[in-house]
Amino acid sequence: VRTFEGSFDGKGLRIAVVVGRFNDLLTGQMLEGALDCFRRHNVDAVDVVKVPGSFEIPLVAKKLAESGKYNAVLALGAVVRGETKHFDLVANEVAKGVANVSLQTGVPVIFGVITVEDELQGLDRAGIKANKGFEYAMATLEMANLMKELK
Numbered sequence: 001v002r003t004f005e006g007s008f009d010g011k012g013l014r015i016a017v018v019v020g021r022f023n024d025l026l027t028g029q030m031l032e033g034a035l036d037c038f039r040r041h042n043v044d045a046v047d048v049v050k051v052p053g054s055f056e057i058p059l060v061a062k063k064l065a066e067s068g069k070y071n072a073v074l075a076l077g078a079v080v081r082g083e084t085k086h087f088d089l090v091a092n093e094v095a096k097g098v099a100n101v102s103l104q105t106g107v108p109v110i111f112g113v114i115t116v117e118d119e120l121q122g123l124d125r126a127g128i129k130a131n132k133g134f135e136y137a138m139a140t141l142e143m144a145n146l147m148k149e150l151k
């Protein structure tokens with residue numbers, strides 16, 4: 001039986017991070033967590049691209065994945081239902097868009113877009129109880145290395 005799994009070693013990896021600026025109090029913290037993770041796992045190069053909001057993530061993720069310059073792309077965003085009527089529209093579009101980019105380009109795009117009821121729930125995930133940015137960065141490392149192993 002042969003088992004494959006991606007290591008967490010960032011050596012030799014080039015990662016791109018697309019982060020939505022909307023709800024920056026949350027996404028900024030998640031970005032810090034992700035960069036901390038990449039730094040502590042010796043990732044060679046990390047490029048960070050900021051976009052207005054989560055809705056813009058798939059387009060930019062596609063551009064980065066197609067460039068062939070990165071082993072993986074990490075998408076970071078925060079969609080807060082709060083008073084947003086189009087919460088579901090934004091959340092669904094981003095999830096679908098990110099998944100499509102991975103499948104179309106063959107480059108793993110990690111879905112690090114939290115969808116929460118309110119800002120406090122978001123803060124719990126962006127640094128109070130846990131930093132989902134760090135966790136999503138670990139998934140990014142694993143997928144980047146796994147895809148190299150499966151080549």
Ligand SMILES: O=c1[nH]c(NC[C@H](O)[C@H](O)[C@H](O)CO)c([N+](=O)[O-])c(=O)[nH]1
Nearest residue numbers: 020022052053054055077078079080084
């Ligand atoms: O990332 C988010 N973008 C949001 N909207 C902006 C959207 O992502 C686009 O940037 C905007 O519609 C312009 O295209 C959000 N809300 O509307 O609430 C949100 O909660 N999170």
